[in-house]
Amino acid sequence: MSSSDSGSDEAMTDAQQQKGFVSALEMPDVPSQKLQPHLELRRTRVLCNADAPDNTDTIQYSGAYASMGVDNSLRLDQFANNFRVEVKRLTEDEMEFDMVGIDPAIANAFRRILLAELPTMAIEKVLIANNTSVIQDEVLSHRLGLIPIKVDPRLFDYLSENDKPSEKNTIVFKLHVKCGKKGPRMTVTSDELKWLPSGSELLKASEDSNSSSRAETYTSFTCSQDSLPEFSSNPITVYPDIIVAKLGPGQEIELEAHAVKGVGKTHAKWSPVATCWYRMLPEVVLTQQIEGKTAEVLKKKCPVGVFDIEDLGDGRTRATVAKPRACTLCRECIRDGEEWEKRISLRRVKDHFIFTIESTGALPPEVLFTEAVKILEDKCERVISDLS
Amino acid sequence: MEHTSFGDQRNATFSLTEEDHTLANALRFTLNQDPRALFCGYSIPHPSEARVNVRVQTTGEPAREVLKDACQDLMLMCQTVRSTFDKAVADFKKNP
Ligand code: SF4
Numbered sequence: 324m325s326s327s328d329s330g331s332d333e334a335m336t337d338a339q340q341q342k343g344f345v346s347a348l349e350m351p352d353v354p355s356q357k358l359q360p361h362l363e364l365r366r367t368r369v370l371c372n373a374d375a376p377d378n379t380d381t382i383q384y385s386g387a388y389a390s391m392g393v394d395n396s397l398r399l400d401q402f403a404n405n406f407r408v409e410v411k412r413l414t415e416d417e418m419e420f421d422m423v424g425i426d427p428a429i430a431n432a433f434r435r436i437l438l439a440e441l442p443t444m445a446i447e448k449v450l451i452a453n454n455t456s457v458i459q460d461e462v463l464s465h466r467l468g469l470i471p472i473k474v475d476p477r478l479f480d481y482l483s484e485n486d487k488p489s490e491k492n493t494i495v496f497k498l499h500v501k502c503g504k505k506g507p508r509m510t511v512t513s514d515e516l517k518w519l520p521s522g523s524e525l526l527k528a529s530e531d532s533n534s535s536s537r538a539e540t541y542t543s544f545t546c547s548q549d550s551l552p553e554f555s556s557n558p559i560t561v562y563p564d565i566i567v568a569k570l571g572p573g574q575e576i577e578l579e580a581h582a583v584k585g586v587g588k589t590h591a592k593w594s595p596v597a598t599c600w601y602r603m604l605p606e607v608v609l610t611q612q613i614e615g616k617t618a619e620v621l622k623k624k625c626p627v628g629v630f631d632i633e634d635l636g637d638g639r640t641r642a643t644v645a646k647p648r649a650c651t652l653c654r655e656c657i658r659d660g661e662e663w664e665k666r667i668s669l670r671r672v673k674d675h676f677i678f679t680i681e682s683t684g685a686l687p688p689e690v691l692f693t694e695a696v697k698i699l700e701d702k703c704e705r706v707i708s709d710l711s
Numbered sequence: 712m713e714h715t716s717f718g719d720q721r722n723a724t725f726s727l728t729e730e731d732h733t734l735a736n737a738l739r740f741t742l743n744q745d746p747r748a749l750f751c752g753y754s755i756p757h758p759s760e761a762r763v764n765v766r767v768q769t770t771g772e773p774a775r776e777v778l779k780d781a782c783q784d785l786m787l788m789c790q791t792v793r794s795t796f797d798k799a800v801a802d803f804k805k806n807p
Contacts, residue, residue: 383739383740383743383744384743385743385744385745385746385748386746395744396744396745396746397741397744397745397784399784399787399788399791402788402791403791406791406792406795407795408792408795408796408798408799409799410799410800410802410803413800413803413804413807420796420799422792422796425788425792426740428736428737428739428740429737429740429785429788429792431733431736431737432733432734432736432737433792435731435732435733436733439733440733689796689800692796693793693796693797696789696792696793696796697789697793699733699734699737699785699789700786700789700790700793702730702733702734703734703782703783703785703786703789704782704786706727706734706738706778706779706782707779707782707783707786710714710725710775710778710779710782711779
């Protein structure tokens with residue numbers, strides 16, 4: 324008894340002591356630093372209602388909640404603490420990861436850069452020496468342009484207008500296929516493209532036929548590319564097995580293809596990704612307890628199996644949300660009348676991105692993403708130096 | 712890049728060439744998050760011209776400085792993203 328008394332006495336003094344140092348911000352009539360739940364929901368979630376998504380904006384303005392005493396401005400330390408990346412899947416040419424705690428404005432910038440502003444090498448010029456196939460020269464050239472080339476674009480320079488094609492900015496491939504006169508029809512695939520490390524082999528037609536100087540080719544390499552350390556052990560190849568053309572008996576294609584560095588903004592063939600997209604994390608919330616028959620119906624409704632049924636022990640069952648991540652937001656579960664809309668709330672988490680990158684093979688997907696972030700940094704740096 | 716401000720450092724429009732939504736939208740976010748920015752927005756005057764106009768109005772500081780700080784913030788965010796991402800990838804590669 325006495326010991327418990329002294330204990331409560333101590334607690335009293337502690338509380339009093341703390342009271343002495345209470346900060347003005349923690350007094351009950353001062354607004355708290357936290358948003359009220361309904362506002363927090365609107366700030367952080369997109370509500371996917373039966374008719375249309377609601378509340379899709381992000382609240383960017385720093386003073387949006389000033390009247391409630393909540394600061395909405397950016398603090399970098401806070402950002403660094405909250406920001407999180409979790410890799411879900413990573414293979415040679417595909418990756419999926421979760422990026423949490425970032426505004427869509429910036430996540431979208433990364434996506435746009437990946438699609439349109441990361442350079443790769445692609446065939447830009449095709450010198451056709453002979454083409455008797457049914458595919459027109461233009462179509463054939465276009466098809467060749469879209470073939471992904473497996474080479475690190477960072478090892479090359481851009482070829483600008485006044486530059487001569489050299490070993491630093493051009494990759495030359497040769498394609499020479501002929502279908503036998505009596506043989507069956509032939510399929511030409513991208514493997515037939517042979518890398519010419521010493522540059523073009525086609526001679527430019529010179530006006531002066533008896534000129535003593537060596538006949539010029541279409542490139543001016545100072546050395547062979549396979550003598551360079553970066554290519555000596557790994558020759559440049561293209562993505563195999565892509566059908567380029569079909570040849571009938573006696574038909575022939577002979578050409579040279581020159582690949583240069585470029586970005587997806589100019590032409591999609593330079594895009595380093597097959598595709599790159601993100602979706603926001605789905606959140607499925609049961610606003611009421613759904614039991615028995617209704618739970619069964621709900622479980623059946625969802626085509627991707629988001630819901631499961633849980634045994635409550637006393638013979639009753641209830642629906643649970645087992646795999647919210649799989650939700651495709653088809654809204655099938657809230658389609659059958661208003662009572663369903665009341666039972667289930669479909670939402671998306673505004674700052675949680677499920678990011679997928681599919682590389683075409685020039686660089687692995689994780690390198691592509693880091694390069695994309697670097698490009699955004701460079702853009703900022705450019706603006707800063709222009710302003711200074 | 713032009714800087715058009717009419718005798719008033721606080722309000723300015725910056726015309727960024729060779730840029731598009733990618734940078735402008737990200738910058739608008741960091742600008743909006745800066746308490747010194749009273750207003751900011753961007754527009755692309757013509758879709759076939761590679762140019763965006765970023766409008767910044769501030770509470771007192773020169774608009775140029777606020778925009779510069781916004782770029783700085785964006786850059787620091789990118790650096791955080793990059794280091795966090797690299798770490799996550801390295802972790803995943805170690806134990807997938
Ligand atoms: S919206 Fe579609 S996928 Fe998502 S939980 Fe409902 S039925 Fe399933």
